[in-house]
Amino acid sequence: MASTNSHLAFQVKRSIPELVVPEKATPHEVKKLSDIDDQESLRFLIPVIWFYRNNSSNNPSMEGKDPVKVIREALGKALVYYYPLAGRLIEDRNKKLVVDCNGQGVLFIEANADVTFDQLGHTIQPPSPFLNEFLHNVPGSDGILGCPLILIQVTRLLCGGFILALRLNHTMCDAFGLYQFMNTLAEMAKGAQHPTIPPVWKRELLNARNPPRITRIHYEYPHETTDDHQQLHDGLDQTNMVQFPLFLNSNQIRGIRSHLPSHLRSACSRYELLTACLWRCRTLALNLDPEEVVQISGLVNGRGKKSNKGLNLPVGYYGNAFAYPSAVSKAGVLCKNPLGYAVELVKKAKSEVDEEYLRSVADLMVIRGRPPFKITKGHLVVSDVTGAALDKIDFGWGLPEHAGPATGFTLISFFMKYKVGGEDGVVMPICLPLFAVDRFRQEVKKITTEAPDMYEITEAHLVRLTSRF
Numbered sequence: 001m002a003s004t005n006s007h008l009a010f011q012v013k014r015s016i017p018e019l020v021v022p023e024k025a026t027p028h029e030v031k032k033l034s035d036i037d038d039q040e041s042l043r044f045l046i047p048v049i050w051f052y053r054n055n056s057s058n059n060p061s062m063e064g065k066d067p068v069k070v071i072r073e074a075l076g077k078a079l080v081y082y083y084p085l086a087g088r089l090i091e092d093r094n095k096k097l098v099v100d101c102n103g104q105g106v107l108f109i110e111a112n113a114d115v116t117f118d119q120l121g122h123t124i125q126p127p128s129p130f131l132n133e134f135l136h137n138v139p140g141s142d143g144i145l146g147c148p149l150i151l152i153q154v155t156r157l158l159c160g161g162f163i164l165a166l167r168l169n170h171t172m173c174d175a176f177g178l179y180q181f182m183n184t185l186a187e188m189a190k191g192a193q194h195p196t197i198p199p200v201w202k203r204e205l206l207n208a209r210n211p212p213r214i215t216r217i218h219y220e221y222p223h224e225t226t227d228d229h230q231q232l233h234d235g236l237d238q239t240n241m242v243q244f245p246l247f248l249n250s251n252q253i254r255g256i257r258s259h260l261p262s263h264l265r266s267a268c269s270r271y272e273l274l275t276a277c278l279w280r281c282r283t284l285a286l287n288l289d290p291e292e293v294v295q296i297s298g299l300v301n302g303r304g305k306k307s308n309k310g311l312n313l314p315v316g317y318y319g320n321a322f323a324y325p326s327a328v329s330k331a332g333v334l335c336k337n338p339l340g341y342a343v344e345l346v347k348k349a350k351s352e353v354d355e356e357y358l359r360s361v362a363d364l365m366v367i368r369g370r371p372p373f374k375i376t377k378g379h380l381v382v383s384d385v386t387g388a389a390l391d392k393i394d395f396g397w398g399l400p401e402h403a404g405p406a407t408g409f410t411l412i413s414f415f416m417k418y419k420v421g422g423e424d425g426v427v428m429p430i431c432l433p434l435f436a437v438d439r440f441r442q443e444v445k446k447i448t449t450e451a452p453d454m455y456e457i458t459e460a461h462l463v464r465l466t467s468r469f
Helices: 067-081 117-124 175-189 228-235 250-257 270-286 331-336 339-351 355-367 434-448
Strands: 012-014 018-020 029-032 045-052 088-091 097-101 106-113 150-156 162-169 241-249 293-298 326-330 379-384 402-405 412-420 423-433
Touching (some): 045 117, 067 150, 067 175, 241 250, 241 434, 250 270, 250 423, 270 331, 270 412, 270 423, 270 434, 293 339, 326 331, 326 339, 331 339, 402 412
Parallel strands (some): 379 412
Antiparallel strands (some): 012 106, 241 423, 412 423
């Protein structure tokens, strides 16, 4: 039984999980991940979710078709091209991750929920309070090594809509790589025989150089002499963390921009603006020691950059291809200065990412034994997936009402597209200690000039951090 403080309750009945294998024979081989893929910080499972209304009337060819059957069959076809995703991770020498492309398959769950799309309301925004209902954890499937790399659950709704929830081993691909796989899956569901963009492996393109050499400063990783993991557990009460959605509409985003000096207003991207705003509001809410060093790390995609800056990765590359450079400040300085100070730091950090930066990250992984990203109470990692086109996945029934990561994590948040009352905006799952939620809300109110009723954080919005993810 699913239930939250929103008082919505419903039953989800699931069939026995099955393994979907490639429809045709695929090569049985071992493929190495890149040194960007093979980071300790990417050895986790990320849940992503798509919500679809019943729009079959807009496409008569899908009338009467079962989304579970259509997507299951399309999955077998797509895995012929993306056969490494049907394999299992194993460790080579020095804990190097490699994929045993053994064709064992992807876990698939068929389900039915006695609830309509409209009844779900705003619970479709992350963090999804019903994630455990729409993405069942199959016992023994949630490890990194020797487990299915993807788990998919397709849940039919009473109204004829459906929900596709997916759990991905992040070492295999990033948001852009996931989009490419899902788009192929959607193409196959609509009858295509071949993907529009064939997948490209070539993970060696992002391996460390020989000899490896660290040529940039990487604040996102801990110093070799510090125990940042202990700092986190000393500083944040992990038993009292909650998560809630922060939605900002276009008017509120303009309100935030109005706090910038004139020279920054037109020169600052939405990503830079929201990253700086979130960093400052979070730091204020945590009430940290003014001398404590705080930082925010924003993911910067290495694809599609010009040859003098970027990696020139081939079209179809679906591995991880990003870095997360850090903006760093003392907490007191960040909080006392206007927003423009934080924006300047975020812009500077983002500008550091070029081909050499990515090469330096890959080399650092080899030299220092794949350290995780810095884990301290004053560190936040943000990922803007608004440009990853996850909301463009159409299995034949139209575009999803919402798509993106289903939850944030203790020190990780995501920027996603979201629409309220027909108005476009950005939603972010925010993770904070319970004591900091109200102050965070007040700081956001100040910087957005006004806060609509939609944003008022009530007990119904709060999701306790008990998720297995």
